[in-house]
Amino acid sequence: MLHKRHFLYAGVLALALLPGCTSTTPSRYVDASDTTAAVINKGRMSSADWVIISQEAAQAMLTAPLFQEYLTAYKIDAEKIMKESEASGEALTTREKMTYMKPLLMLSVIQNNTGEHIDSKLMTERLREVLFNSGKVRFTTYAAGEGQSFDEATAYARELQNDPNVNQRTVMKKGKVNAYDLSLAGVIIKQTARDGRANEISYMFSLTLTDNNTGEGVWAYTKELKRQHTQGGFGW
Amino acid sequence: MKIHSAVFALSLLVGLFLAGCQNSINTLENANQQARTNYILDRRVITDGALNRRLALLSVNLYPGGEAGSLAVEVTAQNVRTGFWAQLWSGFSGDNPYHVDYKFTWKDDHGMTVETPLSVWRTMVIIPGETVYFKAAAPNDRCKDFVLNLKESN
Numbered sequence: 001m002l003h004k005r006h007f008l009y010a011g012v013l014a015l016a017l018l019p020g021c022t023s024t025t026p027s028r029y030v031d032a033s034d035t036t037a038a039v040i041n042k043g044r045m046s047s048a049d050w051v052i053i054s055q056e057a058a059q060a061m062l063t064a065p066l067f068q069e070y071l072t073a074y075k076i077d078a079e080k081i082m083k084e085s086e087a088s089g090e091a092l093t094t095r096e097k098m099t100y101m102k103p104l105l106m107l108s109v110i111q112n113n114t115g116e117h118i119d120s121k122l123m124t125e126r127l128r129e130v131l132f133n134s135g136k137v138r139f140t141t142y143a144a145g146e147g148q149s150f151d152e153a154t155a156y157a158r159e160l161q162n163d164p165n166v167n168q169r170t171v172m173k174k175g176k177v178n179a180y181d182l183s184l185a186g187v188i189i190k191q192t193a194r195d196g197r198a199n200e201i202s203y204m205f206s207l208t209l210t211d212n213n214t215g216e217g218v219w220a221y222t223k224e225l226k227r228q229h230t231q232g233g234f235g236w
Numbered sequence: 237m238k239i240h241s242a243v244f245a246l247s248l249l250v251g252l253f254l255a256g257c258q259n260s261i262n263t264l265e266n267a268n269q270q271a272r273t274n275y276i277l278d279r280r281v282i283t284d285g286a287l288n289r290r291l292a293l294l295s296v297n298l299y300p301g302g303e304a305g306s307l308a309v310e311v312t313a314q315n316v317r318t319g320f321w322a323q324l325w326s327g328f329s330g331d332n333p334y335h336v337d338y339k340f341t342w343k344d345d346h347g348m349t350v351e352t353p354l355s356v357w358r359t360m361v362i363i364p365g366e367t368v369y370f371k372a373a374a375p376n377d378r379c380k381d382f383v384l385n386l387k388e389s390n
Contacts, residue, residue, distance in 0.1 A: 033356040036337045036389060055356050062306040062373040063299075126353040133352065134306065134376045 042229050043192075043201060045118050049225055053205050054126035060221050061127070061209070062134055070211065070218040071136055074103050074181070103181035105137045106212075109145035114190035114203065123205075124148060124184065140180050182218070183210050197233070202226040259332075260318045260365035273297050287388050290317045291336060291362070307374035309340070309382050315362040323364055334362045335389035340372035343381040350375055359389055 030037065038048035061067060078100045085092060092100075107128060110120035131137050144150035157172040186207035193200040202224050209219035276298045282288045294312045301307035315334050317326055326332035339357045342350045352375040362368050370384060 031357070033339075033353075036357045036359045051353070051356050052358065054353050055358075058354055059371075059373045062375075063308050130353055130375060 040227065042199070044116055045114070045203060047122075049203060050122040050126075053203075053223060053225060054123050054130075056223055057123070057205065057207055057221055058127050058130035060223075061131065061219055062136075064219050064221075067209065067219040071103070075101055099138055099178070102136065102138050104178055105131065105139040105182045105184060106180035107139070107144050107148040108183040108185035108210075109147065110185065111187040112147075114188055116190065118188070120147060120186075120188065121149060127184065137182065140178065142177050143180060145183070145185065181212060183212055184208070185210065197231040198228065199231060200226065200228045259363065260323070261363050261367075262365065263367055274300065284388065287336070287386060290315060290331070290334060291386070292316045294367075301374065301377065306377070307379055309372055309374075309384075311370040311384055312367060313362075313370065314367045315364050318364045326364070331388075332364065334364070336360050336362060337387050337389050338370050339385045340370070341383045341385070342372075342374050342379040343383070344378045345380050347381070350379055 032047070033051060035048040035051050038046065038051075040046045040048060082092060082097060082100055105128070107124050110124060112118055112120065128139055132139055141149070141151040142154045154172075154177060158174055160166045161168060161171045184207065186205065189204040189206075191202045191204070193202075204222065204224045207219075207221045208217050210216065211218050274297060276296050278293075278296045280293070292314050294314055297310045297312070299308040299310075317323065317331070317334065323332060326334070337357050337359050339355060341355050342352065344350055354372065354375050360368055360370070370386075372382065372384075374382070
């Protein structure tokens with residue numbers, strides 16, 4: 001009789017716990033910029049890693065004194081070139097005058113030395129957004145390094161001059177695409193360490209902004225994101 | 237009487253041992269500061285008294301930007317929960333080291349907030365006595381004001 005009662009209690013308890021084990025929370029939107037509440041992959045790159053490195057790299061670039069020096073020098077040179085062009089009788093449009101004051105940025109190759117399948121555009125697209133919206137640089141979509149986004153529409157727009165259906169007055173002229181002044185390249189390196197149940201994973205991000213006129217770097221940035229976790233005794 | 241003395245002596249010993257285990261930061265800096273800082277007045281809204289008592293916000297340095305760079309702000313803070321009892325309690329409550337989440341939001345010249353990948357919630361780990369710097373650069377030259385949100389990490 002006593003055993004039967006125990007079984008009954010155990011059954012009721014199991015039934016009470018079962019819904020809790022099987023229930024799933026509904027999928028809901030969260031703040032993608034909140035790295036403190038993000039789910040982190042233990043052994044792989046996570047969304048929060050990209051958010052953090054993009055923020056830190058962009059902030060470092062915006063406040064880098066050497067990059068500011070380059071921008072100031074570029075502006076002075078651009079003003080001088082425009083004055084000379086106008087003096088020689090070349091007519092510059094207002095749009096040309098505006099664009100010539102800022103260097104043109106091209107997103108170059110970000111080497112992936114992590115062994116993971118990662119898409120560095122998660123960082124470079126954010127960096128490009130910050131830099132462009134800061135008003136410091138322009139960016140080109142005509143040329144890009146491997147793995148970066150570029151737009152073939154600019155080149156294709158020139159080919160429309162062979163199309164009899166297109167109003168030829170609206171076709172883009174050749175020789176109007178601007179060559180880039182700056183390129184952003186880099187490398188991502190992964191390192192892991194393990195001691196007993198303690199695990200460590202780190203990603204080293206190294207970014208370089210190069211003045212393509214001289215081949216010299218105008219900004220360099222290195223940041224290592226390091227995470228640790230301890231494996232549970234019976235964990236996987 | 238002997239038992240009381242023994243308990244007292246033991247408590248003292250444990251207290252001294254724990255005091256020796258305190259892990260806080262000592263700080264040194266040059267007395268005659270050379271930097272041309274631009275400390276500004278700030279306006280605070282305190283809703284978490286515990287955070288306000290543990291993390292002292294010491295100064296707000298605003299770099300005005302311009303030709304030499306973007307507008308940038310740096311808030312200096314210090315974990316002032318350094319005493320023996322304070323650290324003992326922090327140890328029990330899991331607040332040693334102290335984890336604080338923070339986020340900067342920028343406002344343009346019309347007072348409108350600016351959406352940017354630079355505004356993200358981040359966590360800072362602060363050892364008792366440690367001085368930390370919450371730093372942010374304005375996303376563009378139209379930004380004039382900022383808001384810093386701080387909260388204890390969950």
